[in-house]
Amino acid sequence: MIKALNSYQRIQSLDFLRGIAILGILLINIESFSYPNPWSPSAFGFEGEIDRTTRFFVYWLGQGKFFFMLTVLFGVGFCLFLDRAQEKQGQDAYALYLKRLFWLFVIGVVHAYLIWDGDILYHYAICGVILLLFQSFSKKGMVAVIGVLVAVLMFNNYQRTSDRAESLADYYEIKNTVAEDRSAAQQRRVDYWEGRLKKKSPDSDDIEVPRQTYMQSIQTNYEKVEVHKGVVYHKSILYSTLIMMLVGVLLFRSGIFQDYKVVPHYWLMTLAVTAAALAINYFRYDHWTYHYEQPVTQIWQGWLFAFPRETLGLAYVLLFNGLYQKFGGGRVSQLISNVGRMALTNYIMQSIICGLIFYGYGLGFYNQLSRFELLPIVLAIVLLQILFSWIWLKRNAMGPIEFVWRKMIYGGR
Template identity: 30%
Template sequence: MSNRYLTLDLLRGVAVLGLPTMNMLSFAMPVAAYLNPTVYGNHDFLNHFLFAFFNLFADQKFMGLFTLLFGAGIVLLAEKRAEKDQKVGWGHYSRMFWLLVIGWLHSFFIWENDVLTLYAMIGALVYPIHKLSTKTVLSISVVSLLIAAYFFQFPNLDHEQLESENNETPFWIYSPSDEQIEQDIAEKRGSYSEVMQSARRAYYEPLSDEVSDEEELLASFSYALMAKTFGMMCLGIALYKSGFLLASWSRRRYQIIMKLALAIGFSLSIFGLAWNYSHSWNIGAYFSVGIAASSVGAIFTTLGYAAVVVLIVQKGLMQNMVERLSKVGQMAMTNYLMQSVICGFIFYGYGLGLFGSVSRLGLIPIILSLWVFQIYFSNWWLKRFTQGPMEWLWRGLSYYSFRSMIRR
């Protein structure tokens, strides 16, 4: 395999294996525990240390890398279809339509925090941009990410009022009441229908007839998420077109970017953590400065992580592990959806029902076991088949042509 495709597959593999480091929290605990370490679990040093560790090194970083590579994949597939004189635009929009369908099914029947539906919608908007020059695409990316940073300050909220209330008003997404936590645990430990009804009610039903602060918060978060996703996909396109993601730059340039990006990214993330702790995780402080600093910092850290991975390929380090992880990347959709199925079985009531029972420390061996399984399964599968099962299905639906995936 050429360094070009090996690098992309490895980056994708690292990204998809990094997702459960944060996503598993959403399966295992009330949603507010993802954002706020003080609302659930023990309030000891270990709980706060693990929250800070994963917030610093994982939160938004691997999802950012996953999004960046999705943008790069748009250009890669467009080039492949153009080389074969196939309809490029038609192929892309067909892929986005079926990705939307798959994502909606995932969201509605497995896990409400699906990202594929968002990727499908933003991917459809991003497609025309891939034809522009690298500098133009990069400029669009920067503007979009600045818009995201603006909305991550939640300008439509009354921050002074929220700070004065000092988390006394229950916000299920950040500072839920004890009753809300107990209800969430009971529903997630219930039957399959109860789990799904709980998720749909939380995301699709209005909290009241009037627009509440919580709905204003969710609206700003949605705008920020869409702008950031758009910006990260554009950044992925620019990095692909420039050769950054293809390991074609000099080692020195990657080393400079790695050091600068990680220094800026970690500095902003540390500032965000320090800000939140200095304000005792006050909701007004968090949604004005804390989350904005962390979200902007994550963009730089993601870029730094990408540079690290490219350097590993360029230097020929850990070749056996690189090859194994690249197989995970070749089956990124399959592995992403598999994570939802496995986590749902472990934590929800229709499976083992461990929701609310596992600490942050207890999640670590589960994450490590999932990594080992997915690395082994991906390598086992691709020795026998040319594609992952979901990749095969997505391709077949998109191009109305199902080819045998048995490796001959």
């Protein structure tokens, strides 16, 4: 039977938040197992209007939000671990923290190569090392760093939107010329934009079920994951990940996870952030689902769509934290908290289950289910993980992978 390795009392709201995030992230991750191109609003998994509506609600309320909830909570865990390690280990706390991240990186790489190429753990580990650089920063210093990173991403969005608008204007200008007078580069631009501006029909082509054997799955992962080539983080989300981890540090230092009442007008702030985030995400994913053929060429729109996932992820943290402290402690919240206590185990468990459902070495349901038909699968996995976590934690102090992770960090201690 696994024993606890420390005597510190857990912050119950954090377990609850992790549970919400881990169960919620399955809504999006399952699509990567189900379809060859899950991000396309016109390809695969659409059998009718109910599927487009399902996709809209899943993306409006779920896409990226639970990932960034976990990212905020990683920043919280960063502070919590260092504070407790310094109290017990003194100067060894930083070495212990780096050891913790090293083994998280290893677990993530193993997960990526042997189970699912979409792993995020090794990316978190690298960002956790970078986060250490800001450990001694004051709150104002961290806010300044966040401001710089936000400004960089806003500038990048401005640049992309401007380039897109310029390219579209060139297309309309070239379109007015005689086809025989166009250069090869101009014709490529015309071909690109004519395809881009065209409303597409759902793709119902038969797709061969991939990864017919487990060895084929490993080979596919090897081709997609590039850690062995030195690509040890996901560069497209590096800055946004660091921003949300730093936000997590600031939230932890504010004390809201112990008692949200330390922040004046907490509920007013939370409801305002949630309402604004829901509105931004509504416009973002309405455009992505129903008007995807219309390119974003307005600077204001590009900026509005810069941080939809991050803002709603933050709103979820604030909202569920307050709800747990105000109404939590019952049977349902405890069951979700159990999932959060085993967040690492449940995250990898989701990948194993989805692989067995959709890949060729399992049941082979790849590209066989519509977006709406995925929902019962998600619900079944959620209930399974709630049940598994409850049964496991009745006899053990932590999840099996959490135990292995701690064993690698602390050895025999």
